[in-house]
Amino acid sequence: MSLKEECMILGLGCCGGKQGKELIANYDYKGMAANGSGQDLKILGNIPKFHLQHFDGFGGHRDRALDCLAQNSDFIEFIEGIEEKIVFLMFGGGGSTGSGCATIITEMLLQERDQDGLPKKIVCPVISLPSLDEPIVKHKNAYQAVQELQEIEGVGATFFINNNVGKDYASINSTFAKFLDTFLTDDSYGELNNFDESERIEMLRNNGAMVLSLVGTRDKKLMLDKLTKDGIFAPIENDMVCENIGIIHSGRDNSDIKKEDIISVVGKPNNVFEGYNGKSTLIVASGMNFPVSHIEKLGETAKSTYEERQRNKNQCGQKKLCGLEFMEETPKAVVSEKKSATKLDALRKRMNKQ
Numbered sequence: 001m002s003l004k005e006e007c008m009i010l011g012l013g014c015c016g017g018k019q020g021k022e023l024i025a026n027y028d029y030k031g032m033a034a035n036g037s038g039q040d041l042k043i044l045g046n047i048p049k050f051h052l053q054h055f056d057g058f059g060g061h062r063d064r065a066l067d068c069l070a071q072n073s074d075f076i077e078f079i080e081g082i083e084e085k086i087v088f089l090m091f092g093g094g095g096s097t098g099s100g101c102a103t104i105i106t107e108m109l110l111q112e113r114d115q116d117g118l119p120k121k122i123v124c125p126v127i128s129l130p131s132l133d134e135p136i137v138k139h140k141n142a143y144q145a146v147q148e149l150q151e152i153e154g155v156g157a158t159f160f161i162n163n164n165v166g167k168d169y170a171s172i173n174s175t176f177a178k179f180l181d182t183f184l185t186d187d188s189y190g191e192l193n194n195f196d197e198s199e200r201i202e203m204l205r206n207n208g209a210m211v212l213s214l215v216g217t218r219d220k221k222l223m224l225d226k227l228t229k230d231g232i233f234a235p236i237e238n239d240m241v242c243e244n245i246g247i248i249h250s251g252r253d254n255s256d257i258k259k260e261d262i263i264s265v266v267g268k269p270n271n272v273f274e275g276y277n278g279k280s281t282l283i284v285a286s287g288m289n290f291p292v293s294h295i296e297k298l299g300e301t302a303k304s305t306y307e308e309r310q311r312n313k314n315q316c317g318q319k320k321l322c323g324l325e326f327m328e329e330t331p332k333a334v335v336s337e338k339k340s341a342t343k344l345d346a347l348r349k350r351m352n353k354q
Helices: 013-026 038-042 062-070 073-080 097-109 136-151 169-185 197-205 220-228 259-266 292-316 343-353
Strands: 007-012 031-035 049-051 086-092 122-129 157-162 208-215 244-248 271-275 281-288
Touching (some): 007 097, 013 038, 013 097, 013 169, 038 049, 062 097, 062 136, 073 097, 122 136, 122 292, 157 169, 157 197, 157 292, 169 208, 197 281, 220 259, 244 259, 259 281
Parallel strands (some): 007 031, 157 208, 244 271
Antiparallel strands (some): 208 281
16 A cells, blocks of 8 residues: 555645645545535535534634534544544644644544554644734634644644745645655655655654755755745744654755755754655655744734734723714703713613603
């Protein structure tokens, strides 16, 4: 069985559904999109879908995920029945449906353990982080989702998509799908060495952040910048922590890039896996610390924006409209200064006269 056949793509919420569609529709992966919004599901075309009942979106409140999952037991049965060894759980961190459900489903998928106490499944979250100019609720949701992921034992490689790199989210999703498919399916080989499936599984099993870069150029700086800070992934931490490095060279040798070049920016790994004769140079680094510095910016932005809104509310208060006395044709009844008469008061008064 090929590595691709061992994978299940699960797209949660609006963003996750679009991410998942790229791999399901364009690369023929097994998968499912799940959402409470029928409108969001319709735009995904003919891929397999699951309509979460009674919850047409969460309205930004990711804490509603518990109620949603509790009321959709057939979806829980579907999750528990997934047989594939590797599950990619795709969702938007700033949303509410995907962000809220993803961490719970991650825990569910990791429940089954082998005789050594290790999870039988490799669960790899793919979280799209909101751009810095998005609403504070999205920043808050993403921050909380990452916090929860950090606390789940046994999670595999986590991919942090950085939507701050541009507004063409469809292009970002397409690029990630191409990267991931190349990593999972490239079967190029060379006389020097090969990057085999067991090594790729090892990288997916590594807990921590994982980044990929696929480039046709031989500009080493561009390759490394795309991998670590200027590509579709959140900038990596500057702490030189890395578990494994994978490379598929675009030629028969390592003239395109050397492992030492990669080590100089991601840190010295436990192992380096190399293959040759790829169509383009594929570089992968796994087992890195979560991009906390980038995610903290989201939290700080949310906090400062919230505090500014509260200051404005406290300073201005709620403005109220004054009465239009000049429209009155009859003298007004004297009312208490403490409370103006409301329309409800007027209605009650009229009803009492009848």
